[in-house]
Amino acid sequence: MIRLLAFLTLLPGLALAQEDTPATSQPALAGPLEEEMPGELIIATREAPPFAFRGPDGAWTGISIDLLRVMADELDFTYALEEAELAEMIAGVGDGRYDASIAALSITPEREEVVDFTHPFYSTGLGIAVDTGSSGGWFRVLRNIFTWQFGAVLAGLSAVLLLAGAAIWAFERRGNNEEFRREPVRGLGDGFWWAAVTMTTVGYGDKSPRTLGGRIVGLIWMFTAMIIVASFTAAIAAALTVGQLGGRVADASDLASSRVGVVEGSSGAEEMQVRRISTRPYPSTGDGLAALANGELDAFVHDRPLLQFLMEEDFQGRVRVLPEPIGRQDYGIALPEGSELREPMNRALLAYVRSEDWGDVVARYIGSDPR
Template identity: 40%
Template sequence: MLRVLFTLLTGLWLALGIAGASAQEIPPPGPARELVIGTKQAAPFAIKGTDGVWTGISIDLWQRIADKLGVKYRLVEERTVEALIDGTASGKYDAAVAALTITGPRAEILDFSQPFYRTGLGIAVSLTEGSRWTVILRSMLSLGFLQAVGALIGLALLVGFLIWVFERGRNEHFGGARGIGASIWWSAEAMTQASTGVHTPITLAGRSLAILWMAVSIIAIAVFTAGVTSALTTSALQGIVTNVNDLASIRVGAISDSSSVDYLKTQRIKYRGYASAEDGLKALKAGEIDAFVYDKPLLAWIVLQHYSSSIQVLDIVFDPQNYGIGLPLGSPLRKNIDVALLDNVHSDWWKQTLFSYLGER
């Protein structure tokens, strides 16, 4: 009995000793090693200076987070967003800090921090005079304009034919093989109020139709003129794009394999793909496309830096998006990063940072 009791006590003592030793071997919270942070140039969120120093909205925010967490890190640049995402998903990077939008497909392979910036897609259009005349020309060749012109011509042809039917047997000017042409010509003159009065209908039916046609044509021409003037004025002042729906009828550019393309595909909007925003904006300036779609803050930054005199970013935001910090699935850093991130984005420092880079108050 004593032997059994001694054996049990000995086993309990050894177990406690092993547990204590194991507890002492558990490392303290937080990584002791240097973190590897992936990034990609996307001004004004991630900007690499000529001296190799990184700045920008996302980079400055990460520096604040790292200081709060007391961790060391080094930045590694990737050339594409896909490489940045794949590298983070595979564990090559401890975090991805850039202009990284939070999407469903990306959330399947990455964890994301709380959003630190909410925005959406924007549209850039050309400011050149040539493009404005192009806008007016396209408005005049649009389906709606051609339908209106076709309707007026159709009415003139119909009235001319009816005048010929009523007058051909009693009016020599509208009779014979050439009478139908004269009837249509008279109808066109009456519609435009340019009739000379030399050849007019003489039958009761013909004159009744003529009076009705003159009254109707005055209203039709007035409505048509007002509509065309309004459309051309709006196009000249506002440009070819006034809302997102206009993208379906113009030449649109976007960065290939970007969230902008995902939106355009969803809306069944045809587009031309470009390798970078710079390439797309150069094509826009050259008149190869009519509009370029990209994340609005990034688009506004590039236009402000290089194309302020030839391109403008419209005051339109669509397809809302959130920017966050990407992390490998199950990353132990996520909670601490979220806490530090939320502390910063609700501070005066964050307001000053957004103002310094984007002019946002």
């Protein structure tokens, strides 16, 4: 009897503790809007797979579209999607043409001056796409070798050969003028030839030092030439390797000296502008990746999940995305400033992204949630 009374005393506290424990399944969303929205909402979107794109039947689908559909059901509003360019998605919400915009919209200070954003529903970073080296062949290899840096190395090597040739000629021009002629121009030419064939270990035998001074110079040059040849060979091998691996861009530090493409008006374009990297604008991610695959670009910078999705779908084996992302991008829904939708959308969004259903949506389109 005493145990029963103790249990009944603790029962309200146990119930309260259960209510305070977060649900492991779908959390409760915001519920219907307090005031019914006047008519159908016009919401702008654009092709940004896997967040927003048209399926085989022509209907819009993707991570962002699924999120919008769930929020519309929970908040009890209707909407119509209208396709627009990236710049118009922001400007149209700002001037009232659209009630909202959704796709893969990065929250940036510049955009926040025009519109309000919901809380982020996805965080990622910018990716750098490069080609795999399957296109370009030996032309790409030769391009990586015959640069101005390579020309500077050749000029320096020629100067060293001429210096070694002049030293051998200075000793041999009197005691061995049959092989090293006395005339300065011809004699220096003979010395240059001897230095070159000695360095490459070809050794034709048509010219060889006979004086003591000449032989000392020859011995020093042989050992020096071994070091020069080893260094030169390593430089060529490195250039060949870079060409065969598919490009001159290994990380973000290489972008400044490369041909870089971006989507016009995107957060990638803004990031490159901040870094003072010149870019070529393209209307869409697909256009930029096609230019990259055709050898018109060295790199294409855009939102990482979009690059990875299109790489797998349309550019398999032609482009690859470098492992290290640039910075951070947070995706949100753009709303007019002061919109009554912002607070209920935020509540519904925060509840939904905590649910297992959200994890399933992301996994269905991307494979796994990289956050």
